[in-house]
Each structure stands twice: as structure tokens, then as C-alpha cells.
Amino acid sequence: MRAYILRRLIMVIPMMFGITIISFAIIHLAPGSPTQAMTDLNPNVSPESIVKLRQLYNLDDPLHVQYWLWLKKVLVLDFGDSFSQDARPVLDKILERLPITLLISVLSLIIVFTLSIPIGVLSATHQYSFFDRVASLFVFFGFSMPTFWFALLLMILFGVWLDWLPISGVVSMNHAQLSEFGKIKDYAMHLFLPVTMSGLTSLAGMSRFTRQSMLEVIRQDYVICARAKGLPERKVIYKHAMKNATLPIITLTALSIPGLIGGSVIFETIYSIPGTGQLFYQAVMGRDYPLVMGELVLMAFLTLIANLLADVSYAMVDPRIHYD
């Protein structure tokens, strides 16, 4: 077990190298680099920012020197200063916005779990029933839905026409004057739509997956055995079958994290949530290169760590797996 975790930890190092190399390659799409022909006409890039860019990333040095100098800074999480007006360190700008994005991601994962597992299990135990068909229809919609559009429509419906929910931001203007309970309610009202929308696609995927996995498991010998020895159906399903059917969800969760983080750009922009997604969008629109690179690398690192945690917890939870 310990050997496995150690080996998995060591694997992180080449992965990090890979991530930095791909990110480094992207810098070279910038104006003034070998790919200039493609970016020359970009009217959004000012000459000053090109000069700053060449200095920041040492673009006049040989390639391996450039990479090395950049890597040394990245390893201590020094991504330079933002090109925007405030010129603050990129890391500070990202870190101060990270909590709200993480909060939304974690909340939507919790909602995804609490809904998708029951939906998937019920669909499987009642295969081809009315409920199963409705759930399948929902899954198809979830996969095909342009969520940004759906998010926009819901915002108009609940925020403007029905006036039930606030349409932007995280807190109301009078947040400071509210009671403790009022504050929590205020957060909940603001976060309801962003959280649901960012979980929608994962919810569809996870329900589908649980159903599939459950369908396979309930045909296994040990489930038949559990029934044969006279256990009540409830126990068979919820104790014996479900445990094994839901284990792979750990892996699926890790795989859905890049999607959640990517989705944050859209939802935070639509609902004006001051998180990293909105920051990234502003950075892209303002051609704030250090900020773009910093977020890309940092988010990739975070995903890598989440994957690592998922793999390790899978190994710890599943006694059938021996890694030595």
C-alpha cells in the first residue's frame, strides 16, 4: 500500500514536467515568436505587452534556457506580475479567488453524488420502468444541453421574471447587516443556480455510469448468493451490490474535475461570480499573458493532485486491490 502511494507520488513528477512543457509551448504562440504569421494581425496585442512578454519569458534566449528559467520560477509558484492596471503578482490574484471556485465545485460535486447515485441505482433495479425511461431522457438532455444557454434562461426565469433568486454575485448589498442565518440563506440564494448548472453535465454522466455499473453488479454471483441465502432485497441492493457498483465513481469524480474547473469560466462569467473562472476569462480577454499561464499551470496542478487523491483513496477503499 505504502509502496503504491509512493510510486503514484513519484509519477506526479514526470506528469508535472509534461504539463509545464505543454504550457511552455503555448507561450510560443505569442506575438513575436516563430508562429508570428498567425498572430501578427491580432489587434488586441499592444507593442508594449509584446516587449514585456519577451522579457518575462526570456524569449530572446535559446529554447532550453527559456524553459529552464521559466520552470525555475514555476516551481516556486512565481508566475510574474499581471499585465493589467494593478500589476499585482499573478499568484495573489488567483489565490484570493480560489476559495469561491472551490466552494462551488465541491458543492456541485456533493449535489451530483446525492442525486446521481440514487437515480442510477433505481434506474438499474427498475430497468425499463417509467422511472428509468424518464431518467434516461434526462441523461440525454444533460449530455446535449448547451449549459451556458440553459443557465442564461434559468437566470432570466428565476432572477427576472419570477424574481425568486438574485441574478449575480455571491452576496447581496445588505449582506453585512444580515443575521447569521440570513447570511447563510443569502449565500444559498446566490449560489443555487451556479452550483446546479455547473453540476448538470456531471449529474447526467454520473447517473448513467451508476446505472451501467449497477446493472453489471446485480448480475454477479455474489448478489445471487446473497439473495439465495434469503437476505431481504433491500439489503442485497443497498448493502451488497451498491458498495461495489459505486466504487468506480471515485475515479469518475477525478476525471470530471477538469470539466468542472473548465465550466467555472462559463458559469462565473454568466452569474458574475468573482472566482478563478471569471478571472481567467478576464485575463484571456485582456491578453494578460502571465495570468493566463499562471492559471493554466495552477489549475492543471490542482487537477493532478485531485487525481492522485482519487487513486490513493480508491486503493484504500477497495480491499481487492493489492499494489505490490
Add this chain to the structure above:
Amino acid sequence: MTEKAPRTFKRLFMERFLNDWLAVVGAVIVAALFLVAVFAPVLIRHNPTTINAKDILSPPSAEYWLGTDDLGRDVFSRMVYGSRISLSVGFVAVGIATAIGLVLGALAGYFGGWIDEVIMRFVDIMLTLPTFFLILAVIAFLNPNIYNIMIVIGVTSWMGVARLVRAEFLTLKERDFVTAAKAIGVSDMGVIFRHILPNAMAPVLVSATLGVGSAILTESSLSFLGIGVQPPDASWGNILTQGKDYIELAWWLSVFPGLAILITVMGYNLLGEGLRDALDPRLYR
């Protein structure tokens, strides 16, 4: 009935596929959209770029089926032309992704060893990067035009295909026909591309069909953020973006393009799932 006809794979496939009504619905949607894109000029009554000052933001009517936008342009015509953009982005992006995935997956599965190791670690790394962030980062450096969008979506979505093709190659390369081909002196490249690859195409076809749907979704999200296809070119995503500022005055500007995206992506998803079921040899008994 069909008892007398020989039970060839093609015949079995058609039977299964046509019995699956959802798959047929998907195929009809996909075919219909294809026709719309091809015959766009015949279908419209108004020029999609003509600005009409006296009919600004007019609701759907007999004259303007889906209403007009803030410049008085006919939304229906713009969406019909938008289908060309959205579909071509979908197809070209998937074409690029499939080509990369096929080659890398084939090399990894066929040669194994360190080639496999390197390629699959590369796949892992690409899967770790949040794709949407990666696409946006690249677009921040490049000019956001339709060609760059196609390339970027393609280059960031080949990993699934590579994994599929590799898995197919791992089993296929042990088969007798491969040994036979090698024995008569066919080169590695010949074995890979002429002998094994054609046998590995079924799952690739399925994933490409599903891929068109998700590429269209990605393009529309990018256009929605204003970093996708740029005006005056109309894509469903950027019609929607222009519409969102007028959403309280003119719902039709936001509702119809979104519906078009939803129906299109659903069509490709239904078709893809249908193909998967109909092509799955395990289901033939």
C-alpha cells in the same frame, strides 16, 4: 420476411439500427441539418447580412419566421447560414482529433514498449489539463477565427480516440490474419494501416459521431464567451451572445439558437449511441 435473406453483418446492422427508433430520430436530425447547410441559399427569404433599420427586434411573424435581431437582420436566415459554420467546425475538429488519435493510438497499441509508454503518458497529461482552460489559453495567444477554433478543438480532443484505437490494436495484433500478413512480408506500416486499422474502425466511428456533438457544444460555448467565431460570420453561439443583451426585450434571439444547438447535439448523440449498439458484435447471437 427476412428469413431467406443471408444474415450478413450489414443486414444485421441495418435491422438493429432501424429497430432503434431513437437512433433513427438521431439519423433524421443529422441528415436534415446536413441538407439545411447544403441548401442554405434556397431555404431563406431574406439575406442574412442585410441590415433593416425599420424592422429592428421584431418578434417572430409570417415575414420573419424567427424574428429579427438588433440590426433588423432575419434570425432564421442567420441561423440557416450559421448551421454551415457550426457543422463545419464540428466536422473539421473531429477530423483532426480522429486523425491524431488514430495514428498515436495505432502506434502505441501496435509497437507497445517505450513507444506505448510515452504516448500513453502524453494522453494522461493532456487529460489532466482542463481542456476548456487550455483552449481559452491558446485562443488568448492566437487570433480567434474559425480556422484556429477548429484546430484548437481538434488538437485538444483526440485522447479518447487514441485510447480506443490502442485497445483495439492490443487485441487485433495477436490475431492470425496479422501474423499471416507479417509472414508474407508486409511492412509494419502496411500491417497497421491496411490490415489492422480497417478492423478497428467501428468504435472510432461511434466516438467520432459523439465527438461532432461535443465539438459543436465547445464551439458554441467559445462563441458565447465572445472568443469563438467572430461577427459578421454567424454561428449559433454568437447569435446567442448578441441576443443575451436583449433577452428581456427579444426572447427569440436567445431561445432559438440555443434550441438549434440542443437539437443538433442531441441528434449526434442519439445517432452515436444507436451506432454503438448496432455495431456491437457482442449483441449478435
